[in-house]
Amino acid sequence: MIDVLSTKNLLLLTIDCLGADKFWNLPSGGLDCLHRLETLGVTFRRAFATTSSTTPSIASILTGEYPFVHGIQSTRGWSLSPRVIPLAEYLKTIGYKTYAYASGPLREETRLNRGFDEFVYVEPLHRIGMFRWGLQLSRMRRNTALLWKFLETHVAIGGPWFQWIHLLDLHDRWRKHRRRVTYASEYEHALEDLDKKLSKLFGYIDFDHTIVVVCGDHGHFVRALDHRRMPNIPYREAHGFHVYDVLTRVPLLMINRGVLPEGANVDHCVQTIDVLPTLLGMLHVPPDHPLPGIDLVSALPQSSRDATAAHGRQLYLQACGSILKSPENYLHGIRNEFWKYCEPMGSSPGRGPELYRLADDPEEQHNVYEDYREVAAEMREAMAKCLGRNGSGVCHEA
DSSP: OOGGGGGOEEEEEEETTOOHHHHHHOTTOOOHHHHHHHTTSEEEEEEEOSBSSHHHHHHHHHHSOOHHHHOOOSSSSOOOOTTSOOHHHHHHTTTOEEEEEEETTOOGGGTTTTTOSEEEEEOOOOOOOSTTHHHHHHHHHHHHHHHHHHHHHHHHHOSSEEEEEEEOTTTSOOOSSSSOOOSSOHHHHHHHHHHHHHHHHGGGOOGGGEEEEEEESOOOEEHHHHOOOOTTOOSSEEOSSOOOHHHHEEEEEEEOTTTSOSSEEEOSOEEGGGHHHHHHHHTTOOOSSOOSSOOGGGGSTTOSSOOGGGSSBOEEEEEOOGGGOSGGGOEEEEEOSSEEEEEESSOOTTOOOEEEETTTOTTOOOOOTTTOHHHHHHHHHHHHHHHHTTTOSOOBOO
16 A cells, blocks of 8 residues: 555545445436446445444444444434544544534434534435425525535645535435426435436545545335335335345445556445444554454455455344334344344334345345244354454354
8 A cells, every 4th residue: 555545535425215226226227426436446235234224324334333332222312432433533633634514313412523623414304395395495405505515615625634424315305396206206216316416526526536435324115116015114115124135235335546446346245334444444544442344455356355354244233213113122133145133122022033044035025033943043143242242353154
């Protein structure tokens, strides 16, 4: 590695509700900007969030820790533990200017603003329907103008800088016209419009001198697009209620010209807790303690480094969304290349252990717990080891 790496800027873009299935399989296509980014760096095609809810998932990205370590156990009402070190604090120690643009539940009381010189919070608009359309549209335009000003100001200041931008566009739905759109769902419309917005956003970025990471915070179930059986969910759209792949698998793209290959794909299972150790490795910043994630450079094709850390991993997952109403209803589980096991975290009535054989049942429709109790016991033991080591070390096959 050359010394100039330590002076590169860093842009971390997290997109609320951007699941991998929608990213790669949107019926209408049309994600020109996002797919163009894939040609500029490495695409991790089997990346998983730690949870299916925004606040704990973002905390895992920024700290490299699981929720039971970083302290944010649900969407609202929790704050970052003082015992963890977020990415912005690491970067400030080596002279970075740090800025954040956030929305949704990511308010200052979560303490996710730690380490940022400037933390801009934008009030969410939520879904913009037929009523009060003009008022909400004007607010959306105001928030977008604030984003452009945020980028222009901090890019002009000069680096090295770290900017974290969290976009809520797939939550804050809006219509260009009062009439209803003809898309399969409002989600699809919002995603295509977000892609156009990102074309302008990345126009501010010098890719030769900026490390770029793009990541979804969690997936999102959309009945109009998914066509899967979800009998216990009465909503047209939802997330945070389970650890299904549709809710936890996310796109993860990394661009670092001169260091990472361009147009490369990685098919191993990785997790968003790997983002922080990977960035620290690129910037030659040692973590102050062992982290549960890995430096993803080891997972790259034809890497000269030991690639064994990318194989045989057990990924801890948690469902702790506000949609579940109470911690008694939370779920947690563990996933590897072939199996997923999950169980209630509390005494939720009517729920028991679940085991899915992913090769035969990628949509997780058939609970085979009773047929493979030995596999379930091994998975449960692996999950207990992950929980027991309190975030220190990588979970491998039991």
